[in-house]
Amino acid sequence: MKEPASATRTSEKPEQKGLAMTVGVVEFAADTGLALTKQLGRNEQKQLGQFLTPPGIARFMAQRAIAGVFGETIRVLEPAAGAGILAAAAVEAILSRENRPRCITVTLFEIDTRLLPALRKLAYRMRQVSRDAGVMLRMSIRCEDFLLAHEAIRQRHMADIVIANPPYFKVGSDDARSLAHAYAVHGQPNIYGLFMAASAALVAPGGRWCFITPRSWTNGAYFSAVRRQILRNLTIDAMHVFESRKDHFTDDEVLQEAMITWATAQGPGNNRVVVSYSRGLMDLPDAALRALPTNEIIGGDDDRLIALRTEEDHLAGLTATLETHGLKVSTGPVVAFRAKECLRQHIGANTVPLLWMQHVGHMKVQWPIQKKREHIVANAKCAWMLVANTPMVILRRFSPKEDPRRITAAVYTGELPGTVLGLENHLNYIYRPGGVMTPQEVLGLAAYLNSRLVDGHLRAVAGSTQVNASELRKLPLPSIDQLIAIGGICRPGMSLAEVDRVVETILGLDMACAVG
Structure with missing residues (x-):
């Protein structure tokens, strides 16, 4: 999206005040969410697939997620809100810019009713912060399953920025959510893949999409339909991998090797993807970046496998397979x-x-x-x-x-x-x-x-x-x-x-x- 001249704010006083007030918005969301999840038993937390994003990772995601998105109004969607940490990080990042929109609309989907009071408090806090920065903020909190919402099923553009840490658990192929998004189902689906696939079609042209998920969606037959749906609607710009399976979610017992993916909706075809690695949150600021050719990262066949290489693949010149050798x-x-x-x-x-x-x-x-x-x-x-x-x-x-x-x-x-x-x-x-x-x-x-x-x-x-x-x-x-x-x-x-x-x-x- 091109930056309109009318989106520029010339008053320095709201800008300075807004920047000061944004400090703590993400932490406020994280603290209220953490207070609730600590009341949950481990089994209940796993059933809900609820693992909160640490503030440091949320800000890291949001900084790149808002890049290039300008306009009189910017629409932010968090389809699996939890405590609203990622939406808060996105709003904070937008308000910290010199050129701000006149209005930000935030839509949060969350099915756990216990989180609604915390989300309402967050909405009030974010409206205050935005007002002090000279920006109107409208917040919609929808207590319903995003995957069954009419926007997700009809796949109509509803956001300029989608940012998410979706739940992780397997669902049956006969589950209502699997049936509603059958285009993304191959074998037994994981619900996080359905969130990724459904939201990929909801981003307006030029808008941005950012997810933190396990790495498993990048390969294997079960996620092939998810990859095809994502790549039909989005151009992947960057990926970051957490090499430790527990150092990224510091407050939860998450043993997943996770990654963050950023993409642009219907953007120009990139010929390179920026790839970075860190062990976890502590060494995130020092992560080195490499821009690698897109055709080396994303497969061109129907499976659309995604390979996150940071160095030369010495197997690239080998052409035989088990079948070639009669094995x-x-x-x-x-x-x-x-x-x-x-x-x-x-x-x-x-x-x-x-x-x-x-x-x-x-x-x-x-x-x-x-x-x-x-x-x-x-x-x-x-x-x-x-x-x-x-x-x-x-x-x-x-x-x-x-x-x-x-x-x-x-x-x-x-x-x-x-x-x-x-x-x-x-x-x-x-x-x-x-x-x-x-x-x-x-x-x-x-x-x-x-x-x-x-x-x-x-x-x-x-x-x-x-x-x-x-x-x-x-x-x-x-x-x-x-x-x-x-x-x-x-x-x-x-x-x-x-x-x-x-x-x-x-x-x-x-x-x-x-x-x-």
């Missing part, structure tokens, strides 16, 4: 609670090994480890959940948060007893259907998957500790000859530093070796 990835078929009758504590005449996540480490399988139920009966009744005991790469589907690598891939060459094997559901395994992987192929592929090259790639494209089968299928791989060459040097149980040296040497990369 397949599957998930372990043993679901413990469904297989109780087949699981055994001790070895028996008709049992075979059952591998769990705890048996799988970098470049090695360790079995037994005196874990409960690490044996499974091999008979006709249990046969459907057993796999052939042949060479394969076995991977953890989830990595511990303290693990140095996103992938934990083990070399398995068929050394355990039995013609079949049990693999628990928290494992993935890579094998050659209709054939057998050679030991060199297993060693080479496991080493490559454990390498820091792959780790860096996955940290860019996946924000969670889960590495799913669809991501493994798309992962760029070296040629089969290069994998065999890596496998010819590597051995089971090799350290990650040694793995890195071998992989980078075979791939012709000159990188300083880092242990871990």
